[in-house]
Amino acid sequence: MTYQFNRIAVKIGSNVLTRRDGTLDVTRMSALVDQVAELHKNGVEIVLVSSGAVASGRSELKQTHRLDSVEQRQLFSAVGQAKLINRYYELFREHGIAVGQVLTTKESFGTRRHYLNQRSCMRVMLENGVIPIVNENDTISVTELMFTDNDELSGLVASMLDMQALIILSNIDGIYNGSPSAPGTEVIRRVEHGKDLSDYIQTGKSSFGRGGMLTKTTIARKVADEGITVIIANGKRDDILLNLLENPEETVCTRFIPSEEEVSSVKKWIAHSEGFAKGELHLNASAAKAVKGDKAVSILPVGVTRIEGDFEKDDIVKIMDADGIQLGVGRVSVESDEARKMLGEHGHRPLVHYDYLYLD
Numbered sequence: 001m002t003y004q005f006n007r008i009a010v011k012i013g014s015n016v017l018t019r020r021d022g023t024l025d026v027t028r029m030s031a032l033v034d035q036v037a038e039l040h041k042n043g044v045e046i047v048l049v050s051s052g053a054v055a056s057g058r059s060e061l062k063q064t065h066r067l068d069s070v071e072q073r074q075l076f077s078a079v080g081q082a083k084l085i086n087r088y089y090e091l092f093r094e095h096g097i098a099v100g101q102v103l104t105t106k107e108s109f110g111t112r113r114h115y116l117n118q119r120s121c122m123r124v125m126l127e128n129g130v131i132p133i134v135n136e137n138d139t140i141s142v143t144e145l146m147f148t149d150n151d152e153l154s155g156l157v158a159s160m161l162d163m164q165a166l167i168i169l170s171n172i173d174g175i176y177n178g179s180p181s182a183p184g185t186e187v188i189r190r191v192e193h194g195k196d197l198s199d200y201i202q203t204g205k206s207s208f209g210r211g212g213m214l215t216k217t218t219i220a221r222k223v224a225d226e227g228i229t230v231i232i233a234n235g236k237r238d239d240i241l242l243n244l245l246e247n248p249e250e251t252v253c254t255r256f257i258p259s260e261e262e263v264s265s266v267k268k269w270i271a272h273s274e275g276f277a278k279g280e281l282h283l284n285a286s287a288a289k290a291v292k293g294d295k296a297v298s299i300l301p302v303g304v305t306r307i308e309g310d311f312e313k314d315d316i317v318k319i320m321d322a323d324g325i326q327l328g329v330g331r332v333s334v335e336s337d338e339a340r341k342m343l344g345e346h347g348h349r350p351l352v353h354y355d356y357l358y359l360d
């Protein structure tokens with residue numbers, strides 16, 4: 001069987017894997033595993049980014065005393081993740097396929113070294129026929145350092161492993177051109193670069209997950225800009241994964257068309273690193289104009305008017321214009337005290353080289 005893609009990341013949302021009462025939908029989970037197994041046996045490399053641990057744990061426990069939201073999440077996740085991965089293990093074993101658990105945190109993507117370590121781990125799994133099953137480690141993540149939800153994590157994973165496509169499975173068919181419940185509303189089948197979808201996005205969040213369609217769209221745009229096709233589809237539809245790869249034109253979904261420009265591995269990491277920024281470089285008007293122009297330019301000390309925060313060499317910093325509007329993020333070449341000494345002067349090396357600069 002020849003498929004449209006042979007390297008994909010698949011994100012399975014909480015609302016796909018759980019019933020209304022919060023219990024794990026084993027029938028749906030088994031159906032998705034059957035599809036992944038068929039694709040795997042036909043040579044498709046697959047990484048699963050799976051939600052469902054917290055919802056799974058919630059259905060397993062009867063609380064004996066009140067817990068705050070963080071304690072509750074940690075408890076449910078610790079119990080639910082064991083239950084979830086065990087179920088995956090058993091289902092894939094029926095197909096003779098090995099799986100491996102990868103629990104990660106947002107901090108684990110914050111340095112280039114940790115980023116590369118994770119990439120190496122998942123690559124060696126794929127090379128040996130093992131399907132990585134990735135989830136955020138909610139037992140140790142703290143609120144301010146958590147991923148928005150697993151959509152954000154799946155975008156990072158797809159980018160990190162240079163996947164051809166990221167398939168985000170939710171409980172709706174895609175992005176609609178109006179309210180999904182309104183008569184005559186249709187799924188937007190194809191999203192070209194620069195298309196504004198803000199009028200269509202529903203801001204509500206899913207009942208068991210943390211994210212909504214706005215998060216999915218933001219992640220989809222960023223990942224598509226890196227040359228990866230992004231598909232938002234309904235994980236509760238029968239054979240959805242097989243249909244997306246075998247009959248892409250006939251299967252209802254929203255497809256974000258990828259950029260044809262090549263993006264380096266380092267720039268892909270930087271593109272997803274805004275949440276790890278340790279400081280800010282504020283540019284004067286002429287430097288900001290040059291950065292926003294068509295020509296690739298580095299950020300020189302002479303164009304920087306102010307530096308915020310304390311950072312080390314190679315940390316991520318935000319790039320701001322004279323009005324305090326963010327232009328992008330970059331990897332800084334010197335630590336903050338040295339950068340401040342160079343401020344506004346000619347003749348120094350770039351504070352951020354254009355190879356390590358990602359513009360919004």
